[in-house]
């Protein structure tokens with residue numbers, strides 16, 4: 320019999336090996352595994368059979384299976400999690416982190432980086448523009464909407480982005496969506512090619528969203544100049560084409576570095592070479608404190624860059640409104656996918672937001688917010704220097720969060736737990752990596768949603784939590800997953 324399939328222990332996995340074929344068995348096994356990951360027969364995060372079990376089952380040497388797994392690990396299809404096995408990459412690490420990060424109770428001093436100052440949402444203004452919208456909107460506007468979004472909002476966003484971010488934006492190139500999250504979901508479906516580069520570290524939920532929508536996220540390291548384009552190119556040379564790169568050039572999430580001008584040029588050249596895309600997540604670029612303005616990358620190459628923006632950091636995440644400015648070759652496909660996803664975003668909120676933009680109220684809200692956040696950022700830096708001497712504060716020239724670099728590495732989860740016991744939320748950077756780093760010296764601290772006295776008290780308690788953990792047993796890594 321020439322063809323053997325199946326595994327008889329551990330997770331089931333159907334791989335066909337044809338001993339009569341010319342291709343070597345190892346190449347057949349690698350191809351079979353790649354195909355299983357691409358077709359999602361092996362779901363992101365799922366465990367692969369142990370090498371011994373798969374080897375026994377297929378009647379090949381264990382060495383051959385070990386080598387095949389190693390090759391796919393190098394290509395980013397698989398990830399190893401210490402001694403606990405080999406897993407399909409993509410959502411794998413996100414899922415693992417989610418399993419291990421405790422469900423936190425409502426915290427009194429929460430440095431969660433996702434929120435702006437929720438107490439300063441312009442409730443009265445919002446009510447006014449909603450009321451005006453309802454009074455004036457014609458009945459026909461209450462029917463099914465244009466899936467690309469209300470023309471009034473697309474026009475107002477185009478004007479705003481041209482003026483404030485140097486984006487080349489025409490209303491016809493814009494699709495309104497449910498936050499950046501939905502933009503990434505639709506783009507994963509729309510962009511041809513299966514592998515999509517993401518920053519490592521990044522916001523884990525974005526990797527999960529991309530993977531859940533058919534893309535295969537591949538982590539590319541971030542250094543002090545941002546996303547490493549040379550690592551991206553090396554990865555492609557080693558393991559094949561990557562169709563797009565999702566980056567946060569204005570303020571890398573989470574490390575806070577700005578993508579250096581030379582890197583921007585390199586990344587655009589990479590995209591231009593082979594019809595690839597750059598997805599520019601401009602999530603918090605409205606906030607810039609003491610550095611020269613950096614325009615959006617999209618303004619340099621509108622046919623290569625998909626620009627995504629959101630009101631989650633300027634008004635409130637709960638509204639779920641964001642937008643994409645798309646290269647011409649993507650507009651129709653993304654609009655179609657938006658239609659298929661949900662028939663289009665809610666019209667009344669879009670029209671209210673258009674009014675807020677047109678009236679100038681959005682700009683004044685931002686000006687006031689910038690002043691408030693600068694004061695909070697300064698309060699955070701002071702509190703860290705006071706309560707945790709030796710801590711470096713990084714990534715603070717822009718955005719709504721800072722990185723606190725502690726004097727020494729600590730076990731992130733233990734500190735998180737000890738802080739939560741004191742009603743403080745702090746977020747280890749190590750949990751944003753494809754390969755989770757349990758021990759690291761950096762924490763993400765969002766400061767926008769806490770008043771100055773709460774920032775000081777929260778950091779004082781954070782220092783207590785650190786002292787408690789440091790007094791305990793010395794930190795170890797889970798199976799040596801840390802690559803520092």
Ligand SMILES: Cc1ncc(COP(=O)(O)O)c(C=O)c1O
Nearest residue numbers: 433498499500572602629631641
């Ligand atoms: C890196 C990054 N991108 C985008 C967003 C905004 O996401 P959304 O518009 O889906 O709320 C956030 C919010 O925290 C973020 O951290």
